[in-house]
Amino acid sequence: MSAFPPVGELVKHKDELLLLDRILAVEGEMMRSETTIRADNVFFQAGRGVPSYVGFELMAQTISAFDGWKRRARGEGPVIGFLLGCRKYEVARPFFFDGETVTTETVSLVGMSSFNCKIFDAQSEVLASATVNVFVTDDAEAFLQAQL
Numbered sequence: 216m217s218a219f220p221p222v223g224e225l226v227k228h229k230d231e232l233l234l235l236d237r238i239l240a241v242e243g244e245m246m247r248s249e250t251t252i253r254a255d256n257v258f259f260q261a262g263r264g265v266p267s268y269v270g271f272e273l274m275a276q277t278i279s280a281f282d283g284w285k286r287r288a289r290g291e292g293p294v295i296g297f298l299l300g301c302r303k304y305e306v307a308r309p310f311f312f313d314g315e316t317v318t319t320e321t322v323s324l325v326g327m328s329s330f331n332c333k334i335f336d337a338q339s340e341v342l343a344s345a346t347v348n349v350f351v352t353d354d355a356e357a358f359l360q361a362q363l
Contacts, residue, residue, distance in 0.1 A: 268306075274334070282327055307342050307343070317342060
């Protein structure tokens with residue numbers, strides 16, 4: 216039995232847009248998630264797998280799950296965050312392969328705003344890396360309305 220709830224309880228993504236399968240670990244300001252690349256992935260390309268640029272979304276969802284994990288500890292539910300961008304998104308190859316299981320690791324650099332992220336294959340080789348910047352607010356709807 217996992218020490219972690221289903222990922223869908225930690226992030227707002229639903230159904231086919233939820234790309235993470237499970238949370239593996241949380242240690243201090245680090246979270247690790249796992250994703251198996253399958254044909255039912257919305258980004259899957261037959262005969263190729265999932266394009267490695269989708270790794271950016273795996274990173275973002277792991278950050279969101281980390282925020283959801285922290286909120287859950289305070290008795291709160293998950294909220295919508297905003298992906299601001301990234302620096303130096305680098306990949307080792309153009310696709311994550313069908314049937315491959317990848318691990319995404321995010322480490323907070325500055326609170327809930329900047330994260331060092333990496334995606335590893337089963338042999339712990341780095342498949343993708345980036346620094347990802349996010350903005351999280353307790354009331355995304357009110358924030359968006361204030362911007363209009």
